[in-house]
Every structure is written in structure tokens, then in C-alpha cells.
Amino acid sequence: MPTSTYHNLGTEKRDRLLRAAIIEFAEHDYASAKLDRIAARSKIPKGSFYQYFRGKEALYVHVVKHALDLTWEHFQRHSRRQRLRDCFELLEASTLHMFTLAKRHPELAAIYARVVYEPDTHLQSRLYPTYRAYSDEFHARFLTWGLATGDIDRQISPALIRFQVHALGTQWNRMILTGDWPPWMPAEERRRRQLVRQSIDRLRVGLGATDSGQLRVGA
């Protein structure tokens, strides 16, 4: 948690610190990130820093939570602009949104990837719940929607559904956010987006009630 002094800070100074920290933690993992570098970049003396945060860990937690919040809001804005016709289009929107995020806010993308895909630090346990809150919100929306409309077969065990959605989403997000693509992936973004849609179409058929498995036409 930031101290009250931090909250009293003028917006300009506070943002300078926050931005510098975001960049630092985007570019380096927790252990390799350096307060000295953050201090230098933000032009805030190291001594002052300790007025605002207990220490490195408190800053990291704050920054990551902040980044997750921003990312989620970014997606909310993005998805509200679209007419989503079923739960699979929601999933599609969420995944395709990552391309935009990675391009427009690479620092946020990098931090997001770090929290979600980096194996357990003891910090993980403090951060993961924040991530999971968002993730659960999304999955709940996906599932209730799908079950309500009958687009998802009620016969399939919930854990299996969840696994499949999770596996697909995680895999795409990871590649998109970290930017490391396996050599067998097409290189152009257009074709990658197309592949996203195709993989979700497959899921639509796989999870769909036996009868309703029709595929949309077009890319």
C-alpha cells in the first residue's frame, strides 16, 4: 500500500513515479528491477521514494494492481463498443483485444504477462487474487451467457468447459502479450487474428449443443 503522503502528492509527480515504475517492471522482473533506475527515470530521489512506499515490494504490488485495473478498463471500453451476439464473440473480442493492448500499451501488456504467466514468486500469491477476480468475472459472464442461450451444451462437465476456454484463452494471450510466437505461426497479424477466430469457431462447435453447430461464413 502506498502511504498517505503518496496520495497527497501532486498528480504530475505521482504520475511520473507511477509511469517510471510501470516501465521498469515491464522491462525487468521483480528481482532485476532497480529502484535506482526508477528514481533516475522519475527524477524522484531515492530517499523520497521511501516516503511513499514501504519498499520495493509495496511499490511492485501497487504498480501491478494498477496495471491490471487499467488493462481491464481498457478491455471494458473496447468491448462495449462492439455488438456481441453470443458468448463466443465475447471470447473473440477479449482475445483480439489483446492485439490492440500489446500495440498501444506494451508496458501494460508486459506486466500483465508477467503476473499471469510467471511462475510463483511469493508475490504471486498477493497479486493473483486481483487477476483472478477479473478473470472470474469474465468467465462467469461467458458461461452464464452461453448456458442461458443454449450455445453451450449443458451436458458437458463445467470443469471441461472451463478448461477448454481457459487453455485457448491463456495460450493466445500469452503469445500475443509476450510477443513470442512459435515458428509455426503465421507472421502477419491479419492471419493470426484469422486463426484466433478459427480456433474459437472450433470451440463453438465443440461446446455447442449437438444441433446448433453452424459456423459463420467469412473471415
Add this chain to the structure above:
Amino acid sequence: MPTSTYHNLGTEKRDRLLRAAIIEFAEHDYASAKLDRIAARSKIPKGSFYQYFRGKEALYVHVVKHALDLTWEHFQRHSRRQRLRDCFELLEASTLHMFTLAKRHPELAAIYARVVYEPDTHLQSRLYPTYRAYSDEFHARFLTWGLATGDIDRQISPALIRFQVHALGTQWNRMILTGDWPPWMPAEERRRRQLVRQSIDRLRVGLGATDSGQLRVGA
């Protein structure tokens, strides 16, 4: 690369060093791993260590490659004992094998997970090729087998097939090897294994040759 002195070492001493290093790198990531601890555990003085390896990085690379080799051999032995009837049973065997690995050789499992799921250190670039060699070998076997028998629909674009297999495998392996299971996963191993089988059955249907061309998704 280890030095020639290292290779001249008696097996007992060499193994002591190797085992200590494996444990250290299994329990801590590269930055947090400490040579002092390896020296203490292996009862090999730190000074001597530098006769065998250039430094920490050389040791890490050697240890990880070694761990990947062991893991792969372990799987080979494991899978040769089984009668695999099609490529999906190969995939199943590979995934279920991870349960055994995690139980019998948790250190290897931890290192494997670290290399594959940890985001890019500059070390990653030295290690990933080793992993990918094995991974590619597996995928090639899976694919040629599946296409040869017709269990995999030739119409589906190779990238899509590969993505689906990859997403499924990666997701399972990660959960099994790191041991962190999402709360919505069943807790008993028996049911988890069952779920593995079910998810692969779904894939079998999804990738399988279709009657009447209702699935024309290939690019």
C-alpha cells in the same frame, strides 16, 4: 559448457554437484539461486566450482539441458511400455506421464516448468532451442501419424491443428508440473486424469476427419 576438468571428475563427486545444482535451480529461479548454497549442499568448495564451470550461467545452462534430457528419456521409457493405438493416445500418454514425472522427479518437473513457462530471460534463448528440439520431435510424430492414418482431417490448416494441440498440452503440463491448479479443477488426481482424457477425446473429435464436409474451416 563444463570444463574438461569437470569431465575428469569422479562420478560420485560430479553427481553430488549436479544433484545439488538441480535441487537449487528447481527451488529458485536463476537470479535467486545461489552458488554458495550449491557449494554447501554438494560439499564442494566455491573455488573448486570455478574449475568446472565458467560461472553461474554456464552451470545453469548445463543443468537445465541435462534436466531436459532426463525428462525426455523418462518419457521415452514410459511411452515405450505402452501400446499406443493412435496419435491421440500418444498425446494422452505424454500428458498423463507428467503426473508421474511430477510425483517421482519433482526437481526435474520444476526445472522443466521453469524453462518452458518462465518468460524470456536472455538465458531463455540459449535453452529454448533444446526444449523445442524435443517438442518438435513430439509434434512431428503426432502429426505425421495422425495424417497418415487419417485420424486428423487434412482439410484443417496445419497451424490450427498445431495451435490446438499446443494449447491443450501446454495448459495441462503447466498445471501438472507447477502444481498450481485453478480452484475449479477437481482435487483428486483420478478425476484430473479423467479430465485429461476427456479433453483429448474432444480434440480427437474436433480434429478428426468429418463426414459430409460440414466443417470447412481450413485456411
Add this chain to the structure above:
DNA sequence: GTCTAATGTGACTCATGAGTCATTTTCGAC
């Protein structure tokens, strides 16, 4: 046995980076 090169050893060096502290500056209350 003796000489030499290879190997073994652990106390030391040295860079690094988180966190502290004594001092100065700012700011609001009166």
C-alpha cells in the same frame, strides 16, 4: 625421490542495490 603441472581450497575483493538517517526545505497555523 623430485620436479612440474594440474587441481583443490576458502578467505578475500568488489560491485551492487535496498534501505536509513541526519540535515534541509516547505508549508500551514497563528
Add this chain to the structure above:
DNA sequence: GTCGAAAATGACTCATGAGTCACATTAGAC
């Protein structure tokens, strides 16, 4: 203006851990 508390500051401390080095021991050649 003056006083006291809060905030700012950067030189310093201190722990840590990778890598070195001067000396000791061993092993092989003759």
C-alpha cells in the same frame, strides 16, 4: 514573521553473493 510538523533529499550503511587469487595438495613423468 515565527514556529513546529511534515516532506524532501542524497550521501551513507550494510548485507549479499559472484568471482578471484595466493597458496596447498595431489598425481604423473622421469
